[in-house]
Amino acid sequence: MNDLKMDMKDAVELIPKIGGRLAFGGITLYRRPMAFALALLAEHSKSGFPRDLTIIAFTAGLETDLLIGAGMVKNIRSCYIGLEAFGLAPHFTSSAAAGEINIIEETEASLAFGLKASISGVGFMPSHAWTGTDLFTLRPDVKKVIDPYSGEELTAFPPITCDVAVIHALEADPQGNAIIGGNLGVDQELAMAAKSVIITTEKISPRLEKADIFGLTVDAVVEAPKGAWPSSCHPLYPLDGKATLKYIETAGKEEHKLLVAEWINYHNLNQLA
Amino acid sequence: MSKRDYTIEDLLSVCIARQVEDGELLAQGLATPLVAAGYLLAWHTHAPNVYFASAIGQSVCREGAPLGLETIEALWLDKALMNVGFAGAATEILPRFKPKEFFRPGQIDKYGNFNNVFIGKNYLRPRLRLPGSGGIPDVTPILDEVYYYVPRHSRVTFVKQIDFLSGIGRQGDKTIAHYLVSDLGQFDFKFGVMRLTHLHPGINLQRVKAKTGFEFEIASDLKETLPPTAEQLDLLYETIDPLGIRKLEFLGGAARRKELKIMLQQERSVSYETA
Numbered sequence: 357m358n359d360l361k362m363d364m365k366d367a368v369e370l371i372p373k374i375g376g377r378l379a380f381g382g383i384t385l386y387r388r389p390m391a392f393a394l395a396l397l398a399e400h401s402k403s404g405f406p407r408d409l410t411i412i413a414f415t416a417g418l419e420t421d422l423l424i425g426a427g428m429v430k431n432i433r434s435c436y437i438g439l440e441a442f443g444l445a446p447h448f449t450s451s452a453a454a455g456e457i458n459i460i461e462e463t464e465a466s467l468a469f470g471l472k473a474s475i476s477g478v479g480f481m482p483s484h485a486w487t488g489t490d491l492f493t494l495r496p497d498v499k500k501v502i503d504p505y506s507g508e509e510l511t512a513f514p515p516i517t518c519d520v521a522v523i524h525a526l527e528a529d530p531q532g533n534a535i536i537g538g539n540l541g542v543d544q545e546l547a548m549a550a551k552s553v554i555i556t557t558e559k560i561s562p563r564l565e566k567a568d569i570f571g572l573t574v575d576a577v578v579e580a581p582k583g584a585w586p587s588s589c590h591p592l593y594p595l596d597g598k599a600t601l602k603y604i605e606t607a608g609k610e611e612h613k614l615l616v617a618e619w620i621n622y623h624n625l626n627q628l629a
Numbered sequence: 630m631s632k633r634d635y636t637i638e639d640l641l642s643v644c645i646a647r648q649v650e651d652g653e654l655l656a657q658g659l660a661t662p663l664v665a666a667g668y669l670l671a672w673h674t675h676a677p678n679v680y681f682a683s684a685i686g687q688s689v690c691r692e693g694a695p696l697g698l699e700t701i702e703a704l705w706l707d708k709a710l711m712n713v714g715f716a717g718a719a720t721e722i723l724p725r726f727k728p729k730e731f732f733r734p735g736q737i738d739k740y741g742n743f744n745n746v747f748i749g750k751n752y753l754r755p756r757l758r759l760p761g762s763g764g765i766p767d768v769t770p771i772l773d774e775v776y777y778y779v780p781r782h783s784r785v786t787f788v789k790q791i792d793f794l795s796g797i798g799r800q801g802d803k804t805i806a807h808y809l810v811s812d813l814g815q816f817d818f819k820f821g822v823m824r825l826t827h828l829h830p831g832i833n834l835q836r837v838k839a840k841t842g843f844e845f846e847i848a849s850d851l852k853e854t855l856p857p858t859a860e861q862l863d864l865l866y867e868t869i870d871p872l873g874i875r876k877l878e879f880l881g882g883a884a885r886r887k888e889l890k891i892m893l894q895q896e897r898s899v900s901y902e903t904a
Binding site: 383384386414415434435436437438440441442443444445448449452453454455459461462463464465466467468469471472481483484485486487488489490491494537538539540541542543544545588590591594595596597598601604605 | 712747
């Protein structure tokens, strides 16, 4: 059997050096691959790579805001970029106001149908979403289509794919089969739509009997206990609200470097930094 | 039952609860604890047979639990009837069931058309970039009734001209905007434009006019909003939201962070007690 186990350091090498399209699993503050995002940040501060990333996140939170703050992100493709009850995502909000980041405006439907189109191998998925809104002015690439049966005009959402999807799991086996818990996000779809998939996982077991993501789409399995911290990994551990607040309070200040160093240390990524 | 004074967040929770009908499916967007408090209040009182579909957790539930910050997923995952994921929610549950949902507009015009993407004249250099429109441009084109809540009624939110249209209140001649509650009063859109139907206790008409950036209609039988009952307040303070998370929707910046700190401290002490 294929053994996909890999060190974090080697997994980071799977991300294209310049202009990679990188998808993060989980949603906003829940089951985000934080250890992986911090490993990327550590690698970037050492070598200057990866850079000019396009981040794809159904809803984006700390993991994406961190990389924006480090100047690693060129494009962001998401329908919500924020920290929910904790407030705005600080680096994203200031970068957007300064025109320093390119936002590919998405919605829940454009992301979900886009992933489905990509998985199904078709050029678009039709939907009533966006009808009558201004979204088309920001996304001239999204076209309309006439339903050949009813004659109704529908929105034709184009396929979405990415070079690498990184998904944090509760448990995985060396073949890449993985359990992700109840807060699914679009991780099952991401795993099928991405060109390659990295699973970071709380623990590796010899052979899973049940899985949410099956190994055939997976390229690497990285053991990363507490790898979603400070986001949650339900039901194993909750979101760390105090760390999230501290992140917001230090954003844009000198102390932020210290906080990032602490988080890198928390995930035992010092050898990368 | 205790005798409590009520706050504006209690009154809005109660107004939201009153709009809920028993047996329906209720959708809740990200970062909307006030809406969750209202839905749970309805479930505890007149609507015990509702189902919940929350963006956090993307499940279908019929059991409530107290609101949390660090433990927010417990509410929508521990008691989930079914996990649908976000792709299932966006492409199946929302278009199939068209659930009732309360939206919080970044900007809204008198027709109920609204904006949650950015504020300013230039998208590339916005005065304020908002988190994004989530699923609002997806569901409002297919809804029959759109519900809104505005915790801080001001001319920043109620504007003559929205900077971007990401949520629909009126499409062509058809008005789907249905109900709006703010911290000043309640409104309907019965005749196509926003119409004040109730003033909250202690609020006068001049104040609402001063804080609204367009002319709205006024119901000929303008009423006063009924205050919460003692039972409703007990439920909110003791069962639904003992930490007071619903209050966060009225606060920004440093004031919000100060409250968050206190709530996080309390939440941890409570969860350790029960653990």
